[in-house]
Amino acid sequence: MILKRLAFSVFTLLFLAGVGSPQSKVSLSDLSWLSGCWQGREGNAVIEEIWSKPAGGSMLGLGRTVKGNRTVSFEFMQFREENGSLVFLPQPQGGARVSFPLKDSFGGKATFENLKHDFPQRVIYERKGKALMWASIEGMQNGKAERQEFVMHKVRCN
Numbered sequence: 001m002i003l004k005r006l007a008f009s010v011f012t013l014l015f016l017a018g019v020g021s022p023q024s025k026v027s028l029s030d031l032s033w034l035s036g037c038w039q040g041r042e043g044n045a046v047i048e049e050i051w052s053k054p055a056g057g058s059m060l061g062l063g064r065t066v067k068g069n070r071t072v073s074f075e076f077m078q079f080r081e082e083n084g085s086l087v088f089l090p091q092p093q094g095g096a097r098v099s100f101p102l103k104d105s106f107g108g109k110a111t112f113e114n115l116k117h118d119f120p121q122r123v124i125y126e127r128k129g130k131a132l133m134w135a136s137i138e139g140m141q142n143g144k145a146e147r148q149e150f151v152m153h154k155v156r157c158n
Contacts, residue, residue: 026086026105028054031079033127035059040152045072047150050157057081088112088123119146130154 035053039046042065049063061077076091088100100112100123112123121139128134131154138147 025084026102026110028057028059028079028081028086030105031059031086033130034133037155037157038133038152039155040150042150044068047152049077049152054079086112120148 032054034051036051038049038051041047045065045067047063047065049061052060057080059079061079062075063077064074065072073093076094076097078089078097080087080089082101086102088102089097090100091097098114098117100114100117103111103113103122105111109124109126112125113121115121117139119139119141120137122137124136124138126134133152133154134149135152136147136149138145140146
């Protein structure tokens with residue numbers, strides 16, 4: 001379940017609005033569209049994420065998955081500007097954070113990668129209009145190539 005939560009967080013994670021050409025310098029302001037509340041579904045589970053506005057070199061996020069009347073997973077997340085680039089730092093179940101540096105950004109997609117991580121090794125985000133986001137996680141798991149895709153909609157924060 002932690003991997004599934006990471007997958008959705010990753011979602012959240014995030015994406016950089018591109019205009020069809022490689023971006024040489026990506027900053028937190030490119031992720032500002034992510035600020036606010038997002039919601040998605042996986043079967044009968046509801047996934048929620050809340051993201052702060054960019055400030056002080058970071059964006060903070062909080063996510064949870066609720067199934068029935070029970071929180072089945074949660075995650076603390078952040079985007080940070082480090083060494084002139086962006087990095088995604090998820091902390092599933094409040095545990096140790098994992099670093100996924102930005103690998104590339106092109107045409108509305110952003111790819112964060114950490115080949116040393118068990119799974120996923122890549123997190124890919126894509127913005128689809130003002131209120132829709134697509135994300136995927138991929139990499140090798142148990143000797144097999146795996147890919148999971150997620151869709152999340154912007155919702156009103158309560």
